[in-house]
Amino acid sequence: MSEIQNQSTHWADITADKIIREKGEKSLYTCASGITPSGTVHIGNFREIITVELVVRALREKGKNVRFIYSWDDYDVFRKVPKNMPEQEKLEGYLRFPITLVPDTTGRAENYARANEKAVEDILPAVGVHPEYLYQAARYRAGYYAEDIRHALEHRDEIRAILNEYRTEPLPESWWPVAVFSSFTNKDTTTVLSWDGEYGLTYRDDELDKTETIDIRTTPNTKLPWRIDWPMRWVKEGVDFEPGGKDHLTEGGSYDTSKNVVKVFGGEAPVTMRYDFVQIKGHGGKISSSSGDVVDLYDVLEVYPPEIVRYLFVGTRPSAEFAISFDLDVLKIYEDYDNTERIYFGLIQTNDKKREKERRIYELSQVDDRKIPSEPGYQIPFRHLCNYLQIYSGDMEKVLSRLPDATESQKERLRVRMKCAWTWLEKYAPEDFCFSLRSDELYDATVEERKALHELADFVDQYLETKSEKEFSEYIYQTAKDNGMENADFFRLVYQALIGKDKGPKLASFLAACGREKVLEILRRY
RNA sequence: GGGCCGCUAGCUCAGCUGGUAGAGCAACAGACUCUUAAUCUGUGGGUCAAAGGUUCGAUCCCUUUGCGGCUCACCA
Numbered sequence: 376m377s378e379i380q381n382q383s384t385h386w387a388d389i390t391a392d393k394i395i396r397e398k399g400e401k402s403l404y405t406c407a408s409g410i411t412p413s414g415t416v417h418i419g420n421f422r423e424i425i426t427v428e429l430v431v432r433a434l435r436e437k438g439k440n441v442r443f444i445y446s447w448d449d450y451d452v453f454r455k456v457p458k459n460m461p462e463q464e465k466l467e468g469y470l471r472f473p474i475t476l477v478p479d480t481t482g483r484a485e486n487y488a489r490a491n492e493k494a495v496e497d498i499l500p501a502v503g504v505h506p507e508y509l510y511q512a513a514r515y516r517a518g519y520y521a522e523d524i525r526h527a528l529e530h531r532d533e534i535r536a537i538l539n540e541y542r543t544e545p546l547p548e549s550w551w552p553v554a555v556f557s558s559f560t561n562k563d564t565t566t567v568l569s570w571d572g573e574y575g576l577t578y579r580d581d582e583l584d585k586t587e588t589i590d591i592r593t594t595p596n597t598k599l600p601w602r603i604d605w606p607m608r609w610v611k612e613g614v615d616f617e618p619g620g621k622d623h624l625t626e627g628g629s630y631d632t633s634k635n636v637v638k639v640f641g642g643e644a645p646v647t648m649r650y651d652f653v654q655i656k657g658h659g660g661k662i663s664s665s666s667g668d669v670v671d672l673y674d675v676l677e678v679y680p681p682e683i684v685r686y687l688f689v690g691t692r693p694s695a696e697f698a699i700s701f702d703l704d705v706l707k708i709y710e711d712y713d714n715t716e717r718i719y720f721g722l723i724q725t726n727d728k729k730r731e732k733e734r735r736i737y738e739l740s741q742v743d744d745r746k747i748p749s750e751p752g753y754q755i756p757f758r759h760l761c762n763y764l765q766i767y768s769g770d771m772e773k774v775l776s777r778l779p780d781a782t783e784s785q786k787e788r789l790r791v792r793m794k795c796a797w798t799w800l801e802k803y804a805p806e807d808f809c810f811s812l813r814s815d816e817l818y819d820a821t822v823e824e825r826k827a828l829h830e831l832a833d834f835v836d837q838y839l840e841t842k843s844e845k846e847f848s849e850y851i852y853q854t855a856k857d858n859g860m861e862n863a864d865f866f867r868l869v870y871q872a873l874i875g876k877d878k879g880p881k882l883a884s885f886l887a888a889c890g891r892e893k894v895l896e897i898l899r900r901y
Numbered sequence: 902g903g904g905c906c907g908c909u910a911g912c913u914c915a916g917c918u919g920g921u922a923g924a925g926c927a928a929c930a931g932a933c934u935c936u937u938a939a940u941c942u943g944u945g946g947g948u949c950a951a952a953g954g955u956u957c958g959a960u961c962c963c964u965u966u967g968c969g970g971c972u973c974a975c976c977a
Contacts, residue, residue, distance in 0.1 A: 384917070411977065451977065541903090543974055601977045620972095626904040627973045651906080651971085692917095694906075696971090703938060707925080758939090807937045845933085852934060862934055870936080878936045885936095 385735045386692055390616070391433035394646045398615045404439050406431050407609075407617040407645070408506065409446030412491035413474055414457040417669040418699060419653045425688045426618050426650055428504045429739055436744070444612060445506035449475045449488035450515045450598050452563050459669065471562035473598075475512035488512065498672050502681045503742035509612075511604075516595030521574065523607045523640070524591050527552040527599055528570050530639045537635045538602060541627035552603050556596045559583055606633040610642035617645045618693065624649040654698035675699060677798045680791045683712050686740040690715075701803040709757035709792075712740075720751040752792075753778060753785040759888070760789075761796050762880050765810055766889050769797045777890070810874040812889070813897055818871040825901050827858040827865065828872055832898035839891045848883040873897055 383389075394404060408427040410420050424445065431443045453474045456466040462480035469477040469487075477487035484490035496508065514520060527534060534552045539545045551567040557580040568577045568586065576597065577588040591597045599607055608614070623629045624647060634644035655670045675684055678701060687708070691697045700708065717723045718730055719737040741747050755778065767773040771793045775786055800809055820828065834850040842850075855865035870879040873894070879885060886894055 386917095389917090413977085448977080454976075541974060604977090621905070622972060622977095624905080625972050628904085629973095629977080631904095631973090649905080696906085706938085711925095758937095805937080810937095848933085848935080855934085863936090866935065881936065881939050883935085884939085 383735050384732065385433075385689075385739065387429040387433040387689075387739060388735070390430045390646070390648060391437060391439075394430070394434065394616050395437070395439070397646050401615070402440060403442055403613075404434055404615045405442045405444065405613050406434070407444050407446065407612060407614045409444075409448060409509075411448040411451040411474070412488045412495075413451060413453065413455075414491065415459060415669045415671055416491055416495045417671050418655070418675055421672050422650050422653055422688060422693070423618055423620070424499070424504055424506070425502070425685065426648065426693050427616070428506075429689060430616060430648075432739065432744060443506045444509055444614075446509045446511055446608065447488065447492050448511050448604075449473070449492065450512035451601075453477050453487070471564055473512060473556055473561070473563075476561050494671070494673075498676070501676065501742075502672070502684055503744075511598075515598050518592045518595070520599070520607070520611075521592040523611065524553055524597055524599060525574060526640065527603055527607070528576075533639055534603060534636055537639075538632055540635075541632065552599065553591075553597050554600055555589070556598075557583075558587060558589065558594065558596055559585060602629050602632050603636055605629060606637035606642070606644070607640055609633070609637050609645055610640040613642075614645040616647070618648040618650055621649055621651055648693060650693035651696040654696065656698040656700040656702055656704065670699070676795075678705060678795050678803065679708070680788070680795055681742045682740045683708065685742065686712050686715070686736065689739045690736050701799070703805060703808070705799055705803070706757050713752065713754075713757075715740075716751050722751060748784065748788075750782065750784065752788050753781045755789075757792075757796065760793065761800060761804075761808070762885065762888055764793055764797055765800065766812060766893065768811060771797075807878065810876055810879055812873060812893065813875055816875075817900060818868075818875065820868070820872065820901055823858065823860075824868055824872075827854055827860060827868065828898050828901045830854050830857060831869065832895055832901075835886060835891055835894050835898065839886060839894065844883045844887055847887070851882060872901060 398404065406427050408423050410416065410423070427443065431441050434441045450473050453466075453469055453472050456463055456470070460466060460480055465480060466477065466487075474488040475486055479485065479487050479490040481490055484493050492508075492510075499505070528551065531550075531552055535546050535550055551570065553567060553576070554563055555565045555567060555576065555578045556563050557565050557578075559580050560582060562582065564581045565578045566581055568579055570576050571588075574590050574592050575588055576591055577586065579586045589596055598604065609617070619628075619630050625631075630644070630647060637644050672684075679687070687697070687699060714723070715733045715737050718725055718733040725733070738744065738747060760774070763774045763777060764771070771790055774793060775781065775789065778786075778789070781789060831851070831854045834847075834854065838847055838850060851865075851869075852862065855862050858865070860868070866882060867877050869882060870876050873879070873889075880888070
């Protein structure tokens with residue numbers, strides 16, 4: 376194991392090494408991630424979580440003790456009502472509230488933020504991600520950060536100078552490094568007026584023009600703005616590694632100012648890594664979050680099994696942008712994964728370097744690194760599996776009965792895969808790709824056409840199960856010839872007779888896949 | 902305006918700590934009287950955006966330029 380680790384060139388291993396090198400040998404390494412649950416947490420946000428998860432796994436495999444924390448910034452301000460949320464007008468009334476005090480109009484949880492959090496927390500274990508969740512609203516409101524807020528107030532000028540370095544408009548003299556939610560309205564439309572040098576903070580509610588003095592230890596209204604909050608928490612939790620999106624990791628971005636602000640709190644910045652955004656391809660056209668139709672982890676898991684979802688992220692350098700596909704690329708993704716798996720199990724020969732790389736990608740793609748499969752999945756092309764599924768109208772057990780040599784563990788994996796395949800066929804596959812065998816309604820065939828179909832039925836009856844695919848295709852041509860039909864016309868006829876379309880899967884193999892019984896059941900009715 | 906990323910075969914990209922380039926698809930040739938991005942065999946194809954520099958040696962490192970994209974400078 377360690378031998379493999381040492382020579383691994385996978386980015387997760389390289390990052391783990393970097394953390395150890397830069398932070399030194401420690402008894403505990405803290406890796407952090409987090410976002411604001413201000414709306415449905417989409418698949419782009421997942422990139423950060425999975426990036427940390429992979430680095431955490433790499434560190435643990437090097438024998439390190441690791442704490443993986445995930446911060447929900449649920450004391451953030453509700454700035455905009457996402458279009459995919461019900462009861463828009465009601466939510467409008469809560470703008471400028473902390474999201475933890477906004478009601479959940481979807482009826483899933485006690486408040487808006489919690490509903491979005493819960494959706495993520497429920498699904499992450501499915502892809503092998505198990506962080507320790509930290510809830511910032513609860514912490515702030517319980518006075519957990521009171522001393523840190525006071526510390527920021529004490530270093531007001533120093534912090535302002537750091538933030539001003541990159542600002543076009545310098546922060547005014549009257550600026551304070553805290554934000555206050557009004558105790559009258561819950562909104563952040565307030566202005567801090569003064570601080571008594573200890574825990575007393577006086578602010579004005581700008582809407583009501585009312586003034587109040589609060590104690591930051593006991594009144595749950597104060598929070599630090601993002602660029603101060605982030606470095607403060609680095610110190611609080613002793614964060615050694617935390618990646619960031621490219622909006623944070625750019626000159627003048629929040630990582631830049633935070634790595635200076637963190638010194639005010641007596642700490643240092645964690646090792647970081649920039650990840651690029653994730654695009655979506657083939658998801659019905661409506662994909663932008665502004666339209667409210669976000670793609671989240673649930674959507675992706677409907678079409679890809681957990682290990683393939685991981686595979687997408689594992690196999691791509693975080694700094695590279697990539698797209699998650701819901702169109703025909705899905706076929707290729709499955710094939711790519713299977714290919715990696717075949718290399719892992721030595722079913723495909725390749726050079727050492729490539730094999731080592733693919734091996735590591737396969738390992739990291741597995742949901743549980745202690746339960747890596749001991750045998751490859753059942754070898755059937757994804758396309759073929761899709762055809763089987765359609766022949767049996769989505770009945771997975773019937774499909775499995777056609778694959779008698781599959782082992783139990785392979786069947787388990789096939790079931791997950793078929794469920795995804797079926798969802799894909801129903802929701803995303805192109806029209807041309809889909810078919811279903813005729814049941815009640817028959818093709819309105821002419822007398823000549825019926826004769827041809829009868830002849831084909833006889834061949835099917837006699838030879839479909841005994842002749843090879845290639846040999847059987849001879850009978851198809853012969854039928855066309857015997858009935859004086861052009862091949863193209865005859866193929867069209869057979870597809871119409873079986874599936875009501877002009878085209879379909881390659882005929883000889885399609886008939887074989889359907890099986891003698893099913894084909895005859897339909898053809899004999901003409 | 903600052904910063905970051907990309908520019909490699911017709912297309913999408915891989916190539917990672919410097920040793921004169923790979924995959925899939927497309928193309929072409931041949932199998933198959935055959936369809937949905939169908940199957941098999943084989944072939945061709947690249948001044949690694951451009952120009953300098955470092956080096957025995959550069960797709961890779963440095964500088965400059967061009968083109969494309971993103972991001973920060975308001976909030977988080």
